[in-house]
Amino acid sequence: MSRTRPPVLLSHVSLRAIAITGLMLAALAPGLVGCTEAGDGQIRRGRSSAKVNPAVAARQKAERAQAEAERQTGSLLEKSRAVFTTNLPTRSDTATPASAEQIALGRMLFYDQRLSKGQDLSCNSCHDLSAYGIDVREPEGHREVSKGHRGVLGTRNAPSVYNAGLHFRLLWDGRAENLAHQARMPILNPEEMAMPSEEVVLEVLASIPGYARAFRAAFPEDPEPVNVDNMAAALAGFEAGLVTPSRFDYFLSGQRDALTEQEQRGLATFIRVGCTTCHMGPTVGGNQYQKLGLVKTYQSKDKGRFEVTGAVADTYIFKVPSLRNVAETAPYLHDGSVGTLDEMVALMGEYQLDISMSPEEIVDIVAFLESLTGLLPSEYIQPPRLPPSSRQTPKPDNS
Ligand code: HEC
C-alpha cells in the first residue's frame, strides 16, 4: 500500500474504553449538553437575537484570544488528546485481523452487482469507495437518499463506510452491532439490493466457480465455506481496512504544525462550545446515541431509535455520526436534508447546544472539520477482477 500512515499512538486503546472515557468527559464537562443555566458571572449563552449583542461580541473576542493562546502554548494538543484520545488505528479489526484471502474475497463481494436482485447494485453503488464511501450516483444537490432496486427511493442518507468499523454500533439508529452484522442487511433489504432470500444469494455465489474457490481459500477450516456468515465476515474484513488517517492524526500524535492556525482555532472552538460532548474519540463521533434537537425540537419524520425499540424515550435519538471526511460527505443528517457544512455547524449550535455562533466561529470550525478529510487507501480499494458467471448463475430479476 502506498498511503502514508501517521505514527501510531496508543493504538491498543479499546474503543469501549474510549466510549466510556467519552461519557465520563460528558459528565464532567461544564456548561455543555442540557446545561444552559449560566454559571456565576457568565453571560448566558443562546437565544441571542440575530443582532449582535455587544456583550456577546466581547465574549467571542475574548474566547478567540484564549483559543490563540492555547494554540501557542500547546495546551490545545493536551486538551485534544483528552477528548479524541488517540489517532486512528490502521484497521478497525485490530484484535483478530482478517486474512489476506478474506480481504480479497470481501473486496470482490463489495463490488459485485450480482448480489442484488436486478444485478445492477453493489455495495459500491451507494458507498463509492473512490468518493469517500457515499452515494454519488446523483449530481450534487440531489443526493439526500439512495435509490435501491428498480430505482425505489430509500428514506435515509447513505453514510460513509470509511472508518465505520470503529463506530460503537452501525446505521443511523444503531440497529447493527458491527460490520458483519450490518453486511447481511442491504442484500435482503427490499429498498436496497432486494434479494428475495439468503438461499438465492447462496445460489448465485455457488454458481460462480471463482467464488467457490475464493471462499475455500478464505475459510479453509470450513467444510462448506459458501455460506452467509462467511460472506458477511469477508465483507467486514475488507471494510475493516477502510480507514482514512488525516492531518488531524499527525496533530494528535504530537506534530503541532500539522494543522494551520485557523484549523487549530476551529478545533479549540469545537472543544470549547461543546461539540466534543457528542463528537469525540478518534472517529470524532460514532461512539454514542444522542437526541437530534436536544435543546430545541427538530422536525423530522424519522424517529430514529424509536423505530427500533418503540420506547418513547428513544424518539429522535440517533447515533452521533463520525465527522471524519465530513467535508466530502454532504448532504448531512440521517435524511440528507442539510446541504452545507456552514449550515450544519450553525444548526448543531442551535439545536444541540443552545448557542448562536458568530460567522468567524463557524468558519473556523468548518476549517477544522476540513482537516479531518483523510487519505483514501487507493491501492486497497482498486476494483478487483470479478469471477465470471456460469450457465447456472441466475439472471437479473427486475420484477
Ligand atoms: C441502495 C443503496 C445502498 C446499498 C446498495 C448498500 N447500502 Fe449501505 N447504507 C445505505 C443507507 C441508506 C444506509 C443508512 C441506513 C440506515 O441507517 O438505516 C447504509 C448504511 C451502511 C453502513 C453503516 C454506516 C454507519 O455509519 O453506520 C455500512 C457499514 C454499510 N451501509 C455497508 C454496506 C455494504 C457492505 C453493502 C453491500 C452488501 C451496502 N452497504 C449496500 C445504502 C446502501
Ligand code: HEC
Ligand atoms: C448533544 C449531542 C451533539 C452535540 C453537542 C453536537 N452534535 Fe453534531 N450531531 C449530533 C447528532 C445526533 C447528529 C446526527 C443527527 C441526525 O442525523 O439526525 C449530528 C450530526 C452532525 C453533523 C452531520 C454529520 C453527517 O454526516 O451528517 C455535523 C457536521 C455535526 N453534527 C457537527 C457538529 C458541530 C460542529 C457541533 C458543535 C457546534 C456539534 N455537531 C454538536 C449530536 C451532537
